[in-house]
Amino acid sequence: MTSIIWIVAIVLASFTVAYIGYGRYLSQFVDLDDDRETPAHKYEDGQEYVPAKKPVLLGHHYSSIAGGAPIVGPITAAFIWGWVPAVLWVAIGNPLIGAVHDFTSLTSSIRHEGKSIGYIIGEYVGERGKNMLLWFAFLLIILVAGVFALVIGVVFDAYPAVATAGVLYIGLALLFGVWLYQLNLSFIGGTVIFVAGVFATVWVGIQYPIAFFGEHPDGVFVLSETAPVFIPELLGSANIAAWVITLLLYGGAASILPVWVLLQPRDYLSSYLLYTGVGGGLLAIIVGVFLTGPSAAAVDAGASFDIQLEAWYGFFGGESPFAGALPLMPLFPLLFLTIACGTISGFHSLVSSGTTAKQLNRETDARLIGYGGMLGEGLLASVALVTVAVVAVPETPDGGIALALPNFAQGGGAILTALGIPFALGEVFMALVLSAFLLTSMDTAVRLGRYMAEEAIGTPETSVQEYGANQYVNTGVIVVAAFLLVASGRWADLWTLFGGANQLLAAMALLTVTIWLANWDETKQLVSTGVPLLIMAVITIAGLLWVSMYQVLGGRLLGITAEAETSALGIGSAIAQILIALTLVVLALSLLRMGYGNLREMGRIGDAPAATDGGDGSRDDD
Numbered sequence: 001m002t003s004i005i006w007i008v009a010i011v012l013a014s015f016t017v018a019y020i021g022y023g024r025y026l027s028q029f030v031d032l033d034d035d036r037e038t039p040a041h042k043y044e045d046g047q048e049y050v051p052a053k054k055p056v057l058l059g060h061h062y063s064s065i066a067g068g069a070p071i072v073g074p075i076t077a078a079f080i081w082g083w084v085p086a087v088l089w090v091a092i093g094n095p096l097i098g099a100v101h102d103f104t105s106l107t108s109s110i111r112h113e114g115k116s117i118g119y120i121i122g123e124y125v126g127e128r129g130k131n132m133l134l135w136f137a138f139l140l141i142i143l144v145a146g147v148f149a150l151v152i153g154v155v156f157d158a159y160p161a162v163a164t165a166g167v168l169y170i171g172l173a174l175l176f177g178v179w180l181y182q183l184n185l186s187f188i189g190g191t192v193i194f195v196a197g198v199f200a201t202v203w204v205g206i207q208y209p210i211a212f213f214g215e216h217p218d219g220v221f222v223l224s225e226t227a228p229v230f231i232p233e234l235l236g237s238a239n240i241a242a243w244v245i246t247l248l249l250y251g252g253a254a255s256i257l258p259v260w261v262l263l264q265p266r267d268y269l270s271s272y273l274l275y276t277g278v279g280g281g282l283l284a285i286i287v288g289v290f291l292t293g294p295s296a297a298a299v300d301a302g303a304s305f306d307i308q309l310e311a312w313y314g315f316f317g318g319e320s321p322f323a324g325a326l327p328l329m330p331l332f333p334l335l336f337l338t339i340a341c342g343t344i345s346g347f348h349s350l351v352s353s354g355t356t357a358k359q360l361n362r363e364t365d366a367r368l369i370g371y372g373g374m375l376g377e378g379l380l381a382s383v384a385l386v387t388v389a390v391v392a393v394p395e396t397p398d399g400g401i402a403l404a405l406p407n408f409a410q411g412g413g414a415i416l417t418a419l420g421i422p423f424a425l426g427e428v429f430m431a432l433v434l435s436a437f438l439l440t441s442m443d444t445a446v447r448l449g450r451y452m453a454e455e456a457i458g459t460p461e462t463s464v465q466e467y468g469a470n471q472y473v474n475t476g477v478i479v480v481a482a483f484l485l486v487a488s489g490r491w492a493d494l495w496t497l498f499g500g501a502n503q504l505l506a507a508m509a510l511l512t513v514t515i516w517l518a519n520w521d522e523t524k525q526l527v528s529t530g531v532p533l534l535i536m537a538v539i540t541i542a543g544l545l546w547v548s549m550y551q552v553l554g555g556r557l558l559g560i561t562a563e564a565e566t567s568a569l570g571i572g573s574a575i576a577q578i579l580i581a582l583t584l585v586v587l588a589l590s591l592l593r594m595g596y597g598n599l600r601e602m603g604r605i606g607d608a609p610a611a612t613d614g615g616d617g618s619r620d621d622d
Contacts, residue, residue, distance in 0.1 A: 002306065002307045002311070003289055003305065003306055003307070004285060004289065004305055004306065004307055004386045004389055004390060005285060005286070005289045005290075006307075007083070007087055007307070007382055007385055007386050007389065008282060008285055008286075008382055008383075008386065010087055010091050011087065011090060011091045011378060011379065011381075011382040012379075012382075014091040014092065014094075014095060015091075015094070015095060015375045015378060015379065017095075018094075018095030018096070018099065018375065019095075019371065019372060019375055022095060022096075022099075022100075023099070023103075023367055023371040023372065024367075026100065026103055026104075026367075026371065026528070027364070027366075027367045027371075029524075029528070030104070030107045032107070032363045032364045032366060032367065033363055033364075034362045034363055034364050036363055038051070038110055038114075038360045038361065038362065038363060039109075039110055039113050039114030039357060039358055039360070040052070040114070040357075040358055040359050040360055040361060041361075042113075043113065043114070043358075046260075047258055047259070048259065048355075048358050049114065049358045049359075050259065050260065050264075050358070050359055051359065051360075051361045052264065052359040052360075052361060053187075053361065054361065054362075054365050054368070054369070055268075056264065056268050057356065057359050057360065057361070057365070057369060058271070058368065058369050058373065059267050059268040059269075059270070059271030059272075060263065060264055060267035060268065060271075060355070060356070060359070061267075061351065061352075061356045061369050061370075061373050062267075062271055062274060062369075062373050062376055062377070063266075063267040063270040063271050063274060063436075063437060063440045064267060064351045064355070064356075064440055064441060064444045065102070065341070065345065065347070065348045065351050065352075065373060065374070065377055065441075066274060066341070066376070066377045066380050066437055066441075068148060068151055068152070068434050068435070068437045068438030068441065069148070069340055069341030069342070069345065069347075069438075069441065069502075070341040070342035070377045070378070070380045070381040070384065071380065071381070071384040071408055071434055071437075072151055072384075072495070073338055073339040073340050073341055073342050073381070073495070073499065074086050074090065074339055074342050074381045074382075074384045074385045075384055075385070075387075075388050075407070075408055076338050076491075076495055077089075077335055077338045077339050078309055078385055078388060078389065079309075079320060079321070079322055079388070080313065080317040080320050080322065080326065080329055080338070081312070081313050081314070081315075081317050081320070081331050081335055082309065082310050082311050082312040082313045083307060083309045083310075083311055083385060083389055084311040084312055085312070085331060085335055086335075086339060086385055087382070087385060089335060089336065089339055089343050090339065090342050090343050090378050090381045090382060090385075091378075091382075093336075093343040093344060094342070094343050094344070094374060094375060094377075094378035094381075095375065095378075096532070097343065097344045097532040097535065097536070098342075098343050098344035098345065098348075098374050098377075098378070098506075099370075099371045099372075099374040099375055100371075100528055100529060100532060101344055101345075101346075101348065101349065101374075101506055101509060101510055101513075101529075101532065102348045102349070102352055102370045102371065102373065102374040103366065103367070103370035103371040103374070104370075104510075104513040104517075104528075104529055105117060105348065105349035105352040105353055105370070105509050105512075105513060106352035106353065106356060106357055106360070106366050106369065106370040107363075107366050107370065108120055108353070108512065108513045108516045109352060109353035109356075109357035110357045110360055110363065110366065111516075112516075114353070114357040114358040115353065115357075116134070116137075116350070116353045116354055116451065116452070116455060117133060117137070117349050117350070117353045117508070117509050117512050118130050118131075118133040118134035118137060118452065118455060118456070119455065120353070120512050120513075120516060121133050121508075121511070121512040121515065121591070121595075124515045124516070124519055124598060125515070125591075125594045125595060125598050126594075128594075129591060129594050129595075130456075131456050132587050132590060132591055133508055133512070133587075133591060134452045134453075134455055134456035135452075135456055135587070136504075136505060136508060136584060136587045136588070136591075137346075137350055137448070137449075137452045137505060138449055138452040138453055138456070138478075139501065139580050139583065139584060140346065140347065140350075140501045140502060140505050140584075141350075141445050141446065141448055141449030141452065141478060142449065142478055142481045142482050142485060142580075143482075143485060143497065143498045143501050143502075143580070144347060144441065144442070144445040144498065144502070145248065145251055145442055145445050145446050145449070145478055145479070145482040146248075146481075146482030146483060146484075146485045146486040146494075147485075147486060147494050147495065147498045148438045148441055148442040148445070149243075149244045149247040149248050149251065149438075149442055149482065149483075149486070150234065150235075150240070150244055150486045150494070151434075151438055152166075152243065152244075152247050152435050152438045152439060152442070153234065153239075153240040153241070153242075153243035153244040153247065154235065154240055155409070155431055155434055155435045155438075156211075156239075156240075156243045156435065157211070157214075157237055157239045157240045157243065158409075158431070159209075159409065159427075159428060159431040160205075160209030160210055160211045160216055160220045161202075161205035161206045161209040161428045161431075162205060162409075162428060162431040162432050162435050163205070163209065163210050163211065163243070164201070164204060164205035164208050164209055164210050165201040165202055165204065165205035165428070165432045166201075166432065166435050166436065166439065167210075168197075168201040168204060168205070169198055169201055169266075169269070169270075169432070169436060169439075170250075170262075170266065170439070172194050172197045172198055172201070172269065173194075173262055173265045173266030173269055173270075174261065174262060174265075175194070176190055176194040176265040176266075176268075176269060177260055177261050177262060177264070177265040177266075179194070180260070180265060181260045191268075194265075194269055195269060195272045198269050198270075198272065198273065199276075199429075201432070202425065202428050202429050202432055203425075205428060205432070206424070206425070206428055208221065209221065210222075211223070211239055212224070212227070212238075212239050212242035212243065212246075213225065213226065213227040213231070213238045213239045213242060214227075214237060214238060214239040227239075227241075227242065231245075232487065232569060234486065234487070235491075244483065244486065245483065247439070247442065248479045248482055248483055249479065250439075250443065251442045251443040251445075251446045251479065252446055252475045252476065252478070252479045254443035254446070254447075255443055255444075255446035255447035255449075255450055255475055256447075256450075256471055256472070256475060259355070259359075262443075263355070263443075263444065263447070264359075266440065267440055270436045270437060270440050273432065273433050273436050273437075274380065274433065274437065276433075277380070277383070277412070277429075277430065277433035278376070278379050278380050278383055280416060280419065281383040281386070281387070281412060281415055281416070282379070282383065283419065284415045284416050284417075284418040284419050285305075285383075285386060285415060285418075287418045287419060288305050288415060288417075288418030289305050291418075292418045293305055293418065294390075294414050294415070294417050294418060295414075295417035295418075295423060297417065297422075297423040297424075298413070298414035298417045298423050301391070301410060301414060301423065302391055303390050303391050303410075303411065303414030303415075304390055305390060305415075305418075306390075307389040307390070308389060308390065308391065309388065309389045315330060315331045315332075316328055316329060316330055316331070317329050317331075325492075326492050327492055327493075327550070327551045327555055327561055327562050328550070328561065329492065329496075330546070332539075332542075333538075333539045333540070333542045333543035333546065334496055334543055334546065334547075336503065336536075336539045336540075336543070337496050337499035337500045337503055337539070337540065337543040337544075337547075338495065338496060338499055339381070339499075340498065340499035340502040340503055341377060341381075341502075342377060342378055342380070342381030342384075343378070343381070344503065344506050344532075344536065345502050345503070345506060346501075346502045346503060346504065346505025346506035346507070346508065346509055347441070347445065347502055347505070348374065348506075349505065349506065349509035349512075350445075350448045350452075350505075351444065351448070352370060354447075354448045354451055355444070355447075355448070356369065356370075383412075384408055386411070386415065387407070387408045387409075387410075387411030387412040387414075387415060387430070388407050388408060388411050389411070390411045390414055390415060391407055391410050391411040391414060408430060408431075408434055409427050409428070409430040409431035409434065410427055411430075412426065412427070412429075412430030412433070413425075413426035413427030413428075413429070413430055414426075414427075416429070416430070446475060446478050446479070449474070449475075449478045450471055450474050450475055450478070453468060453469070453474040453477075454469050454471070454474070457469045481576075484569075484572065484573055484576055485573060485576055485577060485580070486573070487569045487570065487572070487573040488556065488565065488569075488570045488573040488574060488577075490556065492551065493547060493551050493552055493555075493556070493574075493577065494577075496543065496547045496551070497544070497547050497548070497552075497577055497580070497581060499543070500540050500543040500544040500547060500581070500584075501544070501580070501581070501584050503536055503539065503540040503543075504536070504537070504540035504541065504544065504584055504585075504588050506536055506540075507533055507536035507537040507540060507588065508588060508591055510529050510530075510532050510533035510536065511533055511537075511591060511592065511595045512595075513529050514526050514529045514530050514533055514595070514599070515595055515598060515599065517529065518599055537588070537592060540588075541585055541588060541589070544581045544582075544584060544585050545581075545585065547581060548577065548578045548581035548582060552574050552577050552578050552581075553574075553578055556570070556571075556574040557571065557574050557575070557578075
């Protein structure tokens with residue numbers, strides 16, 4: 001059998017060459033200059049524009065973009081098509097497409113006052129294009145919030161100890177924010193105390209696991225064995241549904257707080273989970289393969305340091321162990337939608353231009369945070385692939401891929417036994433890693449959705465617009481709509497729909513930075529962003545049409561390609577998913593047409609004069 005070390009070796013070799021070579025080239029290409037004042041300093045307000053130390057900002061950015069998607073996507077893809085297609089798409093696509101997307105989204109934003117991608121495209125194609133992209137992003141945000149809340153609910157249901165640890169982790173982040181920004185106490189001392197506290201939550205969780213409803217092992221504190229009638233079941237569990245509702249309410253509340261209260265301290269603390277999960281996982285893989293192997297307890301759980309997944313399950317995934325629970329899923333275009341984060345993700349453009357650009361201390365920090373951060377996410381994706389590759393998949397998996405996602409924790413715990421960490425402790429720790437980053441991405445998404453709605457509405461002129469611009473109202477809309485979208489709980493539809501919307505937004509972000517580069521200097525080459533733009537636009541439009549027409553309309557509504565929905569909530573969820581998918585496709589085609597017209601007209605960017613300063617605009621505060 002093939003050793004798991006090959007997955008890590010392929011990805012590490014590709015990323016190292018890319019960061020040293022292509023990352024350096026791109027930094028010179030966009031003329032990063034520390035003498036140029038960043039928006040964080042120029043518009044510092046203590047609320048949104050706040051200069052951050054490089055490690056703090058890297059922690060926030062890395063945690064926000066990495067989240068749980070680069071874990072969930074590669075796992076899902078490996079279960080459907082095999083581990084080889086998943087590894088190749090991460091190793092090749094990440095440095096050439098995804099890291100370019102993140103880096104240029106960040107640099108274009110810092111040259112436009114830290115404004116969003118929507119604002120930037122509006123500068124060059126007009127207000128209509130800006131609003132279209134902002135509403136496009138707003139719809140994606142709803143999908144992100146709902147799908148991520150569902151995955152966290154699955155993890156909390158499978159590991160009640162992680163539910164306890166997750167609640168304590170949020171509490172520690174709130175206290176760390178007070179420590180840093182209200183009490184002005186030692187940053188290093190606080191790091192030692194609160195990072196240690198985060199790791200201690202794993203032990204506390206094991207001792208005092210919690211759940212809302214259902215039957216659980218002895219020792220789990222359960223609120224009630226039976227759920228109230230108003231709590232629906234998601235993936236066959238009222239406990240999962242209760243956690244999803246709770247998590248969405250948390251995400252809405254967290255998105256309204258100032259960034260120093262929860263976002264910055266939580267993301268900084270969670271970065272240590274990420275570093276430990278990725279770094280510890282990579283070290284354990286090397287030690288385990290060449291020296292120790294897994295522990296006896298891990299072997300008893302079915303773990304091995306040889307890859308136990310097949311390299312190839314067929315173009316349609318027909319030989320997958322989950323084939324019986326899946327619709328027809330062609331590798332093209334669905335592989336490239338399934339591994340959304342880990343290779344390229346449009347959500348990253350919202351983070352880069354929505355929060356990170358407002359906190360960047362120096363321009364040269366953008367190479368590590370933008371390009372390097374995306375490569376770091378690819379490493380997380382490779383570790384995720386390894387964790388499921390080392391654990392045998394049951395011949396008749398119960399519950400489909402969604403309920404198999406906690407295999408990441410089981411495989412991760414098995415790998416960590418190579419370092420002498422007890423299997424049970426390592427398993428809960430890896431589950432906490434997954435849930436912590438999903439939490440980070442979820443409430444960051446709701447916050448960004450609020451930004452998108454407020455920016456699209458602008459200065460309210462009617463009572464309806466005043467309601468829409470109200471942070472409590474637009475946050476409520478996101479939370480309620482997110483729950484409706486995931487109400488069906490059908491993983492093959494939900495994840496590919498999210499992935500398609502996410503990747504299509506990435507294409508729109510690449511369109512935006514391509515137009516910016518063309519407007520900046522007519523001698524700038526557009527291959528680095530233009531080719532990825534074309535690839536992602538074709539793949540994602542085809543993918544969204546397949547998911548919405550074949551899987552959702554043909555299956556869940558008409559009952560032709562799959563079993564039809566029967567509940568009113570499920571039917572409403574399916575209709576909402578189709579409407580969102582088709583709306584995203586129409587918006588994307590319109591933006592592509594507008595972008596093409598602007599690039600074609602008068603050579604590159606219409607009759608607008610080329611700028612000479614990288615598109616650095618002046619901010620109108622009136």
